[in-house]
Amino acid sequence: MEPGTARIAVDLLGGDGAPAVVVDGALRAFNADPHLHLLLIGPPEAAGGFLDVLPPAARHRVTVRPAWAAGSVHDQPVRASLAETTVRAAAAAIADGTADALVSAGDTGATVTAAALVLGRWPGVRRPALVATMPAIKGPVVLLDVGGSVEASATTLSRHAALGAAYAAVAHAVPRPRVGLLSIGTETGKGDRARRAADPALADQPLPCDARYVGLVEGYDIALGERCDVVVTDGFTGNVLLKAIEGAYAMAGGPPANGGAPRAAALLGVAGTVVVCHGAARADDVASGIALAAHLHRRRAATAISTLLAVEPGRNHHTNNTEVTA
Amino acid sequence: MEPGTARIAVDLLGGDGAPAVVVDGALRAFNADPHLHLLLIGPPEAAGGFLDVLPPAARHRVTVRPAWAAGSVHDQPVRASLAETTVRAAAAAIADGTADALVSAGDTGATVTAAALVLGRWPGVRRPALVATMPAIKGPVVLLDVGGSVEASATTLSRHAALGAAYAAVAHAVPRPRVGLLSIGTETGKGDRARRAADPALADQPLPCDARYVGLVEGYDIALGERCDVVVTDGFTGNVLLKAIEGAYAMAGGPPANGGAPRAAALLGVAGTVVVCHGAARADDVASGIALAAHLHRRRAATAISTLLAVEPGRNHHTNNTEVTA
Numbered sequence: 001m002e003p004g005t006a007r008i009a010v011d012l013l014g015g016d017g018a019p020a021v022v023v024d025g026a027l028r029a030f031n032a033d034p035h036l037h038l039l040l041i042g043p044p045e046a047a048g049g050f051l052d053v054l055p056p057a058a059r060h061r062v063t064v065r066p067a068w069a070a071g072s073v074h075d076q077p078v079r080a081s082l083a084e085t086t087v088r089a090a091a092a093a094i095a096d097g098t099a100d101a102l103v104s105a106g107d108t109g110a111t112v113t114a115a116a117l118v119l120g121r122w123p124g125v126r127r128p129a130l131v132a133t134m135p136a137i138k139g140p141v142v143l144l145d146v147g148g149s150v151e152a153s154a155t156t157l158s159r160h161a162a163l164g165a166a167y168a169a170v171a172h173a174v175p176r177p178r179v180g181l182l183s184i185g186t187e188t189g190k191g192d193r194a195r196r197a198a199d200p201a202l203a204d205q206p207l208p209c210d211a212r213y214v215g216l217v218e219g220y221d222i223a224l225g226e227r228c229d230v231v232v233t234d235g236f237t238g239n240v241l242l243k244a245i246e247g248a249y250a251m252a253g254g255p256p257a258n259g260g261a262p263r264a265a266a267l268l269g270v271a272g273t274v275v276v277c278h279g280a281a282r283a284d285d286v287a288s289g290i291a292l293a294a295h296l297h298r299r300r301a302a303t304a305i306s307t308l309l310a311v312e313p314g315r316n317h318h319t320n321n322t323e324v325t326a
Numbered sequence: 327m328e329p330g331t332a333r334i335a336v337d338l339l340g341g342d343g344a345p346a347v348v349v350d351g352a353l354r355a356f357n358a359d360p361h362l363h364l365l366l367i368g369p370p371e372a373a374g375g376f377l378d379v380l381p382p383a384a385r386h387r388v389t390v391r392p393a394w395a396a397g398s399v400h401d402q403p404v405r406a407s408l409a410e411t412t413v414r415a416a417a418a419a420i421a422d423g424t425a426d427a428l429v430s431a432g433d434t435g436a437t438v439t440a441a442a443l444v445l446g447r448w449p450g451v452r453r454p455a456l457v458a459t460m461p462a463i464k465g466p467v468v469l470l471d472v473g474g475s476v477e478a479s480a481t482t483l484s485r486h487a488a489l490g491a492a493y494a495a496v497a498h499a500v501p502r503p504r505v506g507l508l509s510i511g512t513e514t515g516k517g518d519r520a521r522r523a524a525d526p527a528l529a530d531q532p533l534p535c536d537a538r539y540v541g542l543v544e545g546y547d548i549a550l551g552e553r554c555d556v557v558v559t560d561g562f563t564g565n566v567l568l569k570a571i572e573g574a575y576a577m578a579g580g581p582p583a584n585g586g587a588p589r590a591a592a593l594l595g596v597a598g599t600v601v602v603c604h605g606a607a608r609a610d611d612v613a614s615g616i617a618l619a620a621h622l623h624r625r626r627a628a629t630a631i632s633t634l635l636a637v638e639p640g641r642n643h644h645t646n647n648t649e650v651t652a
Contacts, residue, residue, distance in 0.1 A: 136577070137577065147510055150510065150517065150518040151518050151519065152518075182566055183562075183566070184473055184476065184561070184562060184565040184566060191476065191562065192476040192477050192478075192562045193477065195562075218566065218569045219565070219566040219567060219568065219569025219570035219571075219572070219573060220569045220570070220572060220573035220576070221573065222570050222573060223570065223573035223574045223576065223577040224573050224576060224577060233566075235510070236509075236510060236517065236518045236521075236563070237562070237563050237566060239510040239545070240508055240509070240510060240544065240545040240559075240563060240567060241545060241566060241567060241570050242545065243544045243545025243546045244545035244546070244548050244549065244567050244570055244571055244574075245545075245570055245571065245573075245574040246545070246546060247545060247546035247547065247548060247549035247550050247571075248549045248570075248571040248574035248575055248578070248587075249574055249578055250546070250549065250550060251462070251463065251549040251550060251582045252574070252575055252578035252579070252580070252581065252582050253578070253582065254578070255578065256577045256578050256579065261574075
């Protein structure tokens with residue numbers, strides 16, 4: 001474990017099993033990491049279940065911020081409707097300096113909306129991306145987007161390639177990440193309109209961290225990881241893929257020894273460290289989400305990645321943050 | 327095995343391991359099914375490897391039709407360029423009554439083009455769909471499209487729902503198939519533009535074979551099969567999904583006991599029985615593709631399904647074959 005205090009705001013009301021599963025997961029993460037501080041955001045009676053089992057010597061690492069409403073898929077992305085949901089309170093805790101990162105297993109859309117509104121987006125990012133890391137045979141494979149946005153466009157895919165390369169280098173210390181574009185074959189010209197437009201664009205596009213574009217890759221490459229370290233796709237495809245792989249592991253009698261489909265993903269493109277857990281997260285999943293948030297904070301990943309993207313090689317600093325409308 | 331002679335045209339030059347792997351697979355299928363007749367289409371020297379090992383009593387079940395050019399991804403869908411590739415010769419054998427079905431592990435696009443040009447499409451079908459059957463826990467799950475066409479539209483998704491329902495009922499004897507639309511969540515409104523438009527349309531659309539639409543389903547449901555018998559998606563998503571599941575099984579140490587990701591798929595929408603094998607097919611995969619083609623022929627699946635779609639309940643017979651342009 002890396003050194004350094006990490007103060008994580010936890011949304012006690014996010015997810016199908018909340019608050020019990022979230023409290024259980026938070027306790028596991030808390031007991032595993034002596035430098036972890038938790039800001040529990042939710043009904044005080046739910047947080048009480050956590051505090052009751054803590055040894056007195058550990059109490060100073062836990063704070064409770066009361067909130068009673070869970071974030072909802074119906075939350076509107078306008079400031080006027082900013083009800084004080086748990087996930088918005090968690091984002092506010094980052095904004096006011098009380099927390100270093102937030103973790104929620106609540107509705108992804110509500111979390112993205114809260115994070116974008118309260119923390120702001122990186123320059124040039126219209127829609128943040130969700131990034132999941134697969135434990136493949138030859139090392140981690142970064143898959144994005146897994147649900148941050150759902151419409152594919154060549155512009156978004158190009159942006160994801162840069163984001164994914166920076167994430168692989170910063171979060172997973174992958175040297176010279178190999179970036180592949182997910183399609184239905186590896187020959188040039190394979191794929192739908194968005195892929196056919198993005199493939200030549202990516203071949204010409206400078207990528208951060210000495211990353212290199214390896215061309216089109218296929219579904220196999222996600223779990224196996226032999227051809228690339230970063231798999232770029234749209235949020236619709238990435239989301240159904242991740243869940244299909246999870247279903248396949250369940251069918252095969254369980255995930256491989258080195259870990260199955262991840263159930264926590266990092267949100268990239270907002271000015272803060274935000275981790276989204278699977279809505280059906282179990283306690284272990286919540287714990288791994290909290291550990292991921294602490295890891296990303298300790299690496300200062302959000303700042304490092306946004307800085308890398310702002311000075312992409314070969315691009316003019318003054319224009320590279322203006323996203324082209326697809 | 328069902329009774330009845332099945333005469334299958336086999337493209338000896340299709341697939342990465344052709345012709346050796348195809349010859350090996352054809353032999354396995356041939357030895358397993360005494361009512362199987364094969365029309366081997368390719369260079370006579372390749373077919374010779376097959377004939378050399380046959381007992382004389384079985385020779386009457388094998389015919390060779392010479393052809394020297396493999397179908398290519400660059401084949402143009404116009405009659406003027408109809409070179410006599412192996413896959414086009416196979417389609418011609420169906421058209422002239424010499425074969426009941428064709429099997430190719432060659433380029434999918436070339437097979438679809440050849441089949442559509444030589445055999446014709448069903449009325450109202452612009453782009454044939456590729457249908458794969460997953461061996462899920464509670465029975466087969468029909469997944470379509472897995473690569474027949476690659477752009478998602480609500481019209482295509484609705485068409486696939488009807489095709490898939492009929493295929494589940496006819497090919498797999500599934501009573502009252504449950505049809506789900508693959509998306510990123512199960513709540514109404516989840517998904518991209520095509521899914522959000524198709525979901526309410528499917529709720530109102532009559533489906534053949536007493537099939538019923540169960541709403542949005544997720545990636546898990548493909549391998550597990552608990553929520554539906556038919557999973558509807560676009561050909562881009564279905565293709566990468568199928569390969570991702572295959573990769574996940576490889577990572578998990580092998581497919582589950584009841585079978586892994588299928589490596590042969592039926593082409594629906596052309597006037598004939600056409601089975602497409604994975605380009606990286608092994609001999610077993612080719613054999614299973616030939617067995618699938620024989621099964622579909624013995625059930626008269628292509629005719630039965632096209633008839634079911636032409637008289638969908640609640641639709642006007644005279645207008646239902648006019649596909650709306652998306």
